[in-house]
Amino acid sequence: MDDVRMIEIKEDIMADNNQVAAGVRDRLCGQKTMLLNLMSSPGSGKTSLILKTIEALKNNLKIGVIEADIESKVDAEKVASQGIAAVQLRTGGLCHLDATMVTQGLDALAAQDFDLLILENVGNLVCPAEFDTGAHKNVMILSVPEGDDKPIKYPLMFSICDVLLVNKIDYLPLSDFDAAALRKRVLALNPKIKIMEISCKTGEGIRDWISWLTREIAAFRRG
């Protein structure tokens, strides 16, 4: 493989994507719609968090969801069953969402009066971190069973996020997960990140997450 060629192509793709992402961000600012990009490993609880968020906010805010999945549409169906506008982007094997795919999702949603759009990225702690989706806020989930050493191994994801949600804290009694060690590792990479511990299963910590999100949406609307 020709490394130089590979690098040039990657730079082209990234430059194109950054331009499209800036366009997405501007378009949604104009509509007063905050876009939140939710990322994690497979099975960390992205869909569960989205369902909890909808439950808490759907009476006060107009919410839409753009789901990415390599093959299936089960997540979009779960969201739609809550009476929420949802589109499913099937990435057809691609390991991340880019801003062009997000544009397609926005066009498919059609309406322009959303307060909050949530993007459920592909379950992957690597590639999605490299591509700006045009989101105003990047949020990641790490679940307790994944272990407290993940910031050492996947530093970029922890570096680019505004919020880290530590999910499945109901597993803590069976686990040797060290929350203090995790916090130290994450803050060394990203001193500004907000870390919250939650359980989508028991509901613990969800109130803090909803408070943070509500405040951010209000600040975003004030511009």
Next chain:
Amino acid sequence: MDDVRMIEIKEDIMADNNQVAAGVRDRLCGQKTMLLNLMSSPGSGKTSLILKTIEALKNNLKIGVIEADIESKVDAEKVASQGIAAVQLRTGGLCHLDATMVTQGLDALAAQDFDLLILENVGNLVCPAEFDTGAHKNVMILSVPEGDDKPIKYPLMFSICDVLLVNKIDYLPLSDFDAAALRKRVLALNPKIKIMEISCKTGEGIRDWISWLTREIAAFRRG
């Protein structure tokens, strides 16, 4: 982005990689060294399984480990502390191992008398499934907390593996994981896959894994 250009480049990369992978496989067959490619999401237990495997087999077989990690070398250090030859490939942000990187790992290990080489791929349920590493056997881990729906969402990985190890079964009492549903979904994608339930923490099921591996290595050496 120009889709046609992207697809052509991907085909070039894949064709180059398949050729290098075939070379890796032949080279190791000549040395009677079986190469096992171990894949999973972040935090499913790849390093723990490697340590359990070393513990069980190191007195009878010469084992080496090629670790891939985007940034750190903590896993290679853990393996080396067991007196096992280990090299760390730092992928520098890349989301998978390809056969050229494996060749670099083999060159770095230098010795040619290994019975078993284990490749710990990047923690990612998407991209590593697309790249032939030159391994003789592909093994994946799914941990109970990730959920029984993962074959629906990441079908390629389940389709290309010889073995699925369902790890962290010690979490089952706290989980709604449906092992029968998982098995049905996996076998629909890949009827030949061997599924074993294990816990690297309690040691449950590890004996079955070691028996399978020992039989496969013996069969490989007979040629």
